[in-house]
Each structure stands twice: as C-alpha cells, then as structure tokens.
Amino acid sequence: xxxxxxxxxxxxxxxxxxxxxxxxxxxxxxxxxxxxxxxxxxxxxxxxxxxxxxxxxxxxxxxxxxxxxxxxxxxxxxxxxxxxxxxxxxxxxxxxxxxxxxxxxxxxxxxxxxx
Amino acid sequence: xxxxxxxxxxxxxxxxxxxxxxxxxxxxxxxxxxxxxxxxxxxxxxxxxxxxxxxxxxxxxxxxxxxxxxxxxxxxxxxxxxxxxxxxxxxxxxxxxxxxxxxxxxxxxxx
Numbered sequence: 001x002x003x004x005x006x007x008x009x010x011x012x013x014x015x016x017x018x019x020x021x022x023x024x025x026x027x028x029x030x031x032x033x034x035x036x037x038x039x040x041x042x043x044x045x046x047x048x049x050x051x052x053x054x055x056x057x058x059x060x061x062x063x064x065x066x067x068x069x070x071x072x073x074x075x076x077x078x079x080x081x082x083x084x085x086x087x088x089x090x091x092x093x094x095x096x097x098x099x100x101x102x103x104x105x106x107x108x109x110x111x112x113x114x115x
Numbered sequence: 116x117x118x119x120x121x122x123x124x125x126x127x128x129x130x131x132x133x134x135x136x137x138x139x140x141x142x143x144x145x146x147x148x149x150x151x152x153x154x155x156x157x158x159x160x161x162x163x164x165x166x167x168x169x170x171x172x173x174x175x176x177x178x179x180x181x182x183x184x185x186x187x188x189x190x191x192x193x194x195x196x197x198x199x200x201x202x203x204x205x206x207x208x209x210x211x212x213x214x215x216x217x218x219x220x221x222x223x224x225x226x
Contacts (some may be wrong), residue, residue, distance in 0.1 A: 003158070003160070005181070017164070026151055033214075034218075040120070040218065041218050042204055042216030042217050042218045042219060043159075043204075043206075043214075043216045044216070045213045045214060045215070045216075048213065055212075056212065056213050057215065066130055090158075090159070101146060101147040101164060101166055101208060103149075103161040104149075104161065104214070105158075105161065106151075106158040106159040106160075107158055108157070108158050109158070
C-alpha cells in the first residue's frame with residue numbers, strides 16, 4: 001500500500017510569490033494535517049482537515065490556507081511568501097477524526113526555499 | 116503557551132550500550148503523548164501513542180513509559196544498534212486535540 005505522498009519534493013520560490021503544496025493520504029484515511037518544520041525545531045502545526053472541513057488551525061497568518069478534496073487529498077497554499085517561510089512542510093494522515101490520540105502517518109515532506 | 120521539552124538535545128552512544136531520554140510536557144489537560152523516530156531523508160515514523168498514566172509500551176528493543184501526573188515520558192533503547200541513529204521526537208496532544216512537538220533528541224550510535 002502506498003504511504004502518504006507529497007509533491008513537489010523540493011521547490012524554490014522568490015519573496016512575494018505564492019506556492020501550492022499537495023498531499024495524498026493513505027487510502028482510507030480521512031484526516032490530513034499540515035506541519036511546518038524549521039531546522040532545529042519540532043514540527044509546528046498549521047492545519048488539520050477531516051471530511052473536507054477544517055478541524056484545527058495553528059498560529060499561522062492568513063497567508064496560509066488549505067483545503068481537502070472529496071478524495072481526501074489536500075493542498076496547502078501560501079501567499080506572499082516571506083524568507084521565513086523557508087522550511088520543510090510535512091503532511092500527515094490518520095484514520096478518522098482522531099482527536100489527537102491516533103497515530104499520524106507522515107509523508108516525506110516538501111522542502112521550500114524562498115529567496 | 117504549551118511547551119514540550121526534550122532532553123538531551125543530542126546524544127552519542129556506543130553500539131551495544133543502552134540509553135534513554137526524556138520528554139516533558141504540561142501535566143494538565145492531558146490527552147495523549149506520541150513518540151516518533153525520524154531518520155535523515157525519511158518520513159517521521161510512529162513508535163508509540165500513550166494515553167494512560169503509568170502506560171508502558173514496547174517495540175523490539177525500544178520501550179517508553181508515561182507519567183501524566185508529573186508530565187514526563189521516557190524512551191529507552193536497549194543494546195543500541197547503528198540503525199537506531201535518528202532524531203526521536205515526542206508530541207503532546209493539547210486540549211484542542213492538536214499535536215505540540217518537542218524539538219527532538221538526536222541520537223548517534225558510534226560503532
């Protein structure tokens with residue numbers, strides 16, 4: 001079975017541009033979460049979606065948005081990129097609206113560099 | 116602001132030795148504590164999810180304990196092997212059911 005997949009794997013953008021990152025969850029998983037990981041720190045929660053609805057949002061500006069599609073795949077959009085948005089963006093899926101007590105399965109991440 | 120602290124930040128261990136490290140988290144409004152292993156160039160891999168005070172979980176040579184009253188969890192690795200080299204992350208589920216992550220303990224096994 002395929003695990004969580006993310007695309008692209010790497011991306012270089014310039015300040016002010018926007019970016020769309022994509023994630024496909026494990027088959028049967030209905031919940032997708034997005035995290036930002038900066039070197040030397042743990043992942044920071046950005047969004048969680050379950051059944052196409054936003055279930056939670058972390059402390060990120062409105063430049064960050066996301067959505068989940070009927071097939072449970074998800075997109076993370078970041079507008080007006082800043083240098084500080086350079087990071088590894090991780091997507092994780094889990095079976096249900098797990099309320100944080102179920103295992104999350106992570107994709108390989110998208111490494112974004114903003115110049 | 117909820118903080119999850121992991122110590123030490125990094126650890127060098129001789130192959131064959133056993134080791135352990137700590138995750139500290141808020142003891143109020145506890146829901147769950149997660150441990151993950153993250154090898155370089157790979158995805159984070161789930162090790163354990165623990166929800167009850169006193170929980171002990173084991174997976175091969177790796178085990179974990181949980182104390183929710185005092186807000187800490189230990190991860191133990193018995194007889195370290197080179198393939199154990201990775202960053203070990205813990206995450207605490209907060210009252211909004213979101214995961215708050217520590218910065219990790221980087222474990223390096225010396226042959």
